[in-house]
Amino acid sequence: MARSGDIGPVEMSRQVHLSPSQCSRRMQQLRSAGYIARVAAVLDAPKMGVGVMAYVLITLRSHEPDWLERFEQRIAQMDEVLECQSLTGEADIILKVATRDLSSFNTLLTRELLTAPEVATARSSIILEDLKSTKRLPIRFAE
Known part of the structure; x- marks a missing residue:
């Protein structure tokens, strides 16, 4: 199919x-x-000029609702952020980001994320190879 x-x-x-x-x-x-x-549509990242994709784990300075709302508004304005989820565990937020190259990734990390007043810490991992990437959900769980 x-x-x-x-x-x-x-x-x-x-x-x-x-x-x-x-x-x-x-x-x-x-x-x-x-x-x-x-x-x-699923776009081809290299053809779109995207050379670096990474995950960024964010720890927020505060868990007050207004801090999270301000952070969500800030992230919504960043085209480089593809996904943003709230987490349990050590980090509060995980971002999946896409940038042109390492220089633009560094700029995003150091000048936009780490300088945001809501952010206490950020740790990043650059994706070396995309082994599996899908939005397909397992349909066997549907009611």
């Missing part, structure tokens, strides 16, 4: 052996029920 989110009902019907109208109707039902949040 294809892994492309942009196939139409005709191509889908060939793969799942249902009529195009049935496929279209079922896809609309999945969207309406909230199972499909969005369909997105």
